[in-house]
Amino acid sequence: MTAGLNQSSIVEALPTNGPASPPRSNGELLFEAPWEGRAFGLMVSLLDQGIFTVGDFQAELISAIAEWESLERPTDEYRYYECWLVALERLVVAKTEVSDTEIAHLSSEFLTRPAGHDHAHEH
Amino acid sequence: MTAIPQKRPPAPIRTEALEALLTDRGLVTAEAIDGLINRFVNDVGPMNGAKVVAKAWTDPEYKARLMADGTAAVGELGFAGPQGEHIVVVENDEKAHNVVVCTLCSCYPWPLLGLPPNWYKDPAYRSRIVREPRAVLAEMGLELDQDVAITVWDSSAENRYFILPQRPDGTDGLGEDELAALVTREAMVGVAKVHAPA
Numbered sequence: 478m479t480a481g482l483n484q485s486s487i488v489e490a491l492p493t494n495g496p497a498s499p500p501r502s503n504g505e506l507l508f509e510a511p512w513e514g515r516a517f518g519l520m521v522s523l524l525d526q527g528i529f530t531v532g533d534f535q536a537e538l539i540s541a542i543a544e545w546e547s548l549e550r551p552t553d554e555y556r557y558y559e560c561w562l563v564a565l566e567r568l569v570v571a572k573t574e575v576s577d578t579e580i581a582h583l584s585s586e587f588l589t590r591p592a593g594h595d596h597a598h599e600h
Numbered sequence: 601m602t603a604i605p606q607k608r609p610p611a612p613i614r615t616e617a618l619e620a621l622l623t624d625r626g627l628v629t630a631e632a633i634d635g636l637i638n639r640f641v642n643d644v645g646p647m648n649g650a651k652v653v654a655k656a657w658t659d660p661e662y663k664a665r666l667m668a669d670g671t672a673a674v675g676e677l678g679f680a681g682p683q684g685e686h687i688v689v690v691e692n693d694e695k696a697h698n699v700v701v702c703t704l705c706s707c708y709p710w711p712l713l714g715l716p717p718n719w720y721k722d723p724a725y726r727s728r729i730v731r732e733p734r735a736v737l738a739e740m741g742l743e744l745d746q747d748v749a750i751t752v753w754d755s756s757a758e759n760r761y762f763i764l765p766q767r768p769d770g771t772d773g774l775g776e777d778e779l780a781a782l783v784t785r786e787a788m789v790g791v792a793k794v795h796a797p798a
Contacts, residue, residue, distance in 0.1 A: 507641055507715050512612035517640070517715075518633035519619055524682055525636075528627065531682060535757045539704045546723060557706070557721045562611050566618060575621045583617035584609040 513558040520565050529568050537564035640715055646785035648679045649712035654780035657767045674712060684711035691764040697744055698751045699790030700761040701729045707755035709762050713785055740791045763790040770796040
């Protein structure tokens with residue numbers, strides 16, 4: 478009942494094995510893009526270390542989803558992990574020494590990398 | 601709290617930046633994240649929940665413990681972890697059908713069912729299953745008679761609902777493993793029934 482917009486084309490564009498292949502369960506894609514898996518893993522990793530609780534994350538995720546749903550932009554595909562990432566960013570800023578500004582600066586820096594850059598770390 | 605800005609770097613870039621900053625602070629490692637993704641994708645899936653269902657179908661004492669304290673009973677089988685707290689089990693039968701949703705986000709019993717499928721997270725499912733469950737279930741392929749009462753359970757961080765589906769007729773001779781193989785994730789959320797092997 479959900480419209481997996483372009484999901485099949487994204488899947489077809491990705492390798493079917495090796496580290497870049499998308500995770501699947503019963504043939505269904507769990508993450509529609511690799512970054513969604515990273516965002517998932519980051520959250521669980523911080524949870525495991527007690528940086529925040531499931532309840533903290535749940536509350537932020539609920540706010541982020543509610544904000545998304547209150548925006549008037551009916552043409553946008555609902556992106557669950559976008560909301561997940563917003564919730565995660567807010568909790569990281571609230572609970573660690575990483576600041577909003579740092580996230581923004583490093584993101585801008587990554588954005589201006591020349592095409593074909595080497596990743597700074599293994600994915 | 602600030603609103604979500606309309607213009608900011610795309611999510612993949614922000615995720616990469618977040619991971620790099622948290623790695624610098626010594627709060628995460630790429631290996632740990634790889635391991636978690638791997639574990640949730642490969643090791644945790646609906647089969648854990650299916651084993652719980654098959655055991656409840658074949659062992660009345662286990663079923664009694666499961667209905668009384670879901671978290672403790674699934675813990676007996678070794679299924680615990682994040683989002684596995686406060687599991688409440690509700691049973692489907694001939695006259696009562698239960699279905700689970702999380703209207704606010706996507707609360708879901710990860711250690712039993714793995715990560716939620718996309719339809720469970722979809723705003724349309726989350727709002728419509730509450731208002732018109734019979735119609736939504738029919739669209740998803742589950743036609744229920746008018747005299748079957750439908751109850752919709754709203755999962756939250758306090759209560760994560762898990763459905764014990766009805767054991768299908770014609771499965772008396774099957775063992776626990778064979779029964780578990782019949783149980784689908786959809787049946788354990790309540791949007792499908794379990795069917796006997798053809």
